[in-house]
Amino acid sequence: MSPTASSRWSPTTEQLMILEELYRSGIRTPSASQIQQITTHLSFYGRIEGKNVFYWFQNHKARDRQKLRRKLNKQMQLQQQQQQQQQLQVHHCQINHDNNVMINNNHFVGTFGYPFGSITQDISFFNSPSLLFEGVAANTSEGRVNCKRNCYNQQSLVEKNDNIALSNYGWKLVDVNHETSSCCTRPLKTLDLFPLTTTRIKEDCTTSTKTQNSM
Amino acid sequence: MSPTASSRWSPTTEQLMILEELYRSGIRTPSASQIQQITTHLSFYGRIEGKNVFYWFQNHKARDRQKLRRKLNKQMQLQQQQQQQQQLQVHHCQINHDNNVMINNNHFVGTFGYPFGSITQDISFFNSPSLLFEGVAANTSEGRVNCKRNCYNQQSLVEKNDNIALSNYGWKLVDVNHETSSCCTRPLKTLDLFPLTTTRIKEDCTTSTKTQNSM
DNA sequence: GCAAATTAATGATTTATTCAAG
DNA sequence: CTTGAATAAATCATTAATTTGC
Numbered sequence: 017m018s019p020t021a022s023s024r025w026s027p028t029t030e031q032l033m034i035l036e037e038l039y040r041s042g043i044r045t046p047s048a049s050q051i052q053q054i055t056t057h058l059s060f061y062g063r064i065e066g067k068n069v070f071y072w073f074q075n076h077k078a079r080d081r082q083k084l085r086r087k088l089n090k091q092m093q094l095q096q097q098q099q100q101q102q103q104l105q106v107h108h109c110q111i112n113h114d115n116n117v118m119i120n121n122n123h124f125v126g127t128f129g130y131p132f133g134s135i136t137q138d139i140s141f142f143n144s145p146s147l148l149f150e151g152v153a154a155n156t157s158e159g160r161v162n163c164k165r166n167c168y169n170q171q172s173l174v175e176k177n178d179n180i181a182l183s184n185y186g187w188k189l190v191d192v193n194h195e196t197s198s199c200c201t202r203p204l205k206t207l208d209l210f211p212l213t214t215t216r217i218k219e220d221c222t223t224s225t226k227t228q229n230s231m
Numbered sequence: 232m233s234p235t236a237s238s239r240w241s242p243t244t245e246q247l248m249i250l251e252e253l254y255r256s257g258i259r260t261p262s263a264s265q266i267q268q269i270t271t272h273l274s275f276y277g278r279i280e281g282k283n284v285f286y287w288f289q290n291h292k293a294r295d296r297q298k299l300r301r302k303l304n305k306q307m308q309l310q311q312q313q314q315q316q317q318q319l320q321v322h323h324c325q326i327n328h329d330n331n332v333m334i335n336n337n338h339f340v341g342t343f344g345y346p347f348g349s350i351t352q353d354i355s356f357f358n359s360p361s362l363l364f365e366g367v368a369a370n371t372s373e374g375r376v377n378c379k380r381n382c383y384n385q386q387s388l389v390e391k392n393d394n395i396a397l398s399n400y401g402w403k404l405v406d407v408n409h410e411t412s413s414c415c416t417r418p419l420k421t422l423d424l425f426p427l428t429t430t431r432i433k434e435d436c437t438t439s440t441k442t443q444n445s446m
Numbered sequence: 447g448c449a450a451a452t453t454a455a456t457g458a459t460t461t462a463t464t465c466a467a468g
Numbered sequence: 469c470t471t472g473a474a475t476a477a478a479t480c481a482t483t484a485a486t487t488t489g490c
Contacts, residue, residue, distance in 0.1 A: 024472050239457050
């Protein structure tokens, strides 16, 4: 209960709610200035630093992806099991033969659609969709590249315009915020990120969508 | 020739020499204050920012590891090929049988010593040493964990003592250096990192080893 | 020699993984 | 077990070497 320095930040309920709302509204990798604004705003509800905001978004994004992957992976597995079962019923005469390779290989992706050839530099292995997800060799190539491409369109390009060249990593952040952020400063400018309605949870998004566009 | 802003820093010869010397002397993940010192010192030889130093060490370390992995990987492959050859000479009656699995698999690590079992959450697959290294499914688990453990002992723990809680990531760095580092400041304090002899390339290391210990 | 074209290095970013507090 | 923090790995993107055709 005493406010003695605990080794790590833990968000207050309100801070958390706001962060989650921002996340829902589409923010994934806030730029330095965005982080600055968010931090300033949230410092009104408790001690907080820029890096906390930075890490929060990073972790939240990562764990969202992770959750999704797990889910899809599970679906895949189920599908495959079902397919296998069906095949067993139809071609049950081949069971003993195929068993040499498939037995016990719930995760043995190496055998599914592995494109042979290509010796050294070519990394375009593993095109099987099952490799996109958690399990064994999920993050080797191709698959993740595609995945990433999708993610890029969400934030990065926007930020390139906002922040001339460096985007959102720490180095640019602190000089605006650090050492002067010891709470007690109420938001000085009107923040685009926080139009006035931070406690609204879920609406039809028609009035609030421009929140994000103006950054 | 004109010093018009190129989008990324490229180190001068002297900066590079010094960085490499520091690296050789054992620095891998410099703390914020170390980065600050190094930056200040190197800014004497040309424009440079803290993040450049940070990135340089990060990349250099990573690419060192990578080089090592590649090398060891190559050795492994050779060894395995030799072993295979030997086995072929001894058990040549089994060739046709094994071919079903091994043919064309220069990188097909999935078949080497794969421990069956463990369905969903357990990630402790792939214990084969060949999986530690580049190729296909190199970075899945276990192997890398071990690798990492080793690396930790080199720097991180030291830095925990140096820098109270945050160690060396961007957030702490800029407030000391940024926006005031526009060259023209000669090193103000005597730097432990740079005792006086920065141009010495290679010696017996007996007189200079304490350089690193005092940080 | 010397640019255009390729390729290799490497600075900078983003994502994945791991550690560890609560 | 959840999640803030930290680190390592993968990737992107630009610059430097290098090659190639003239």
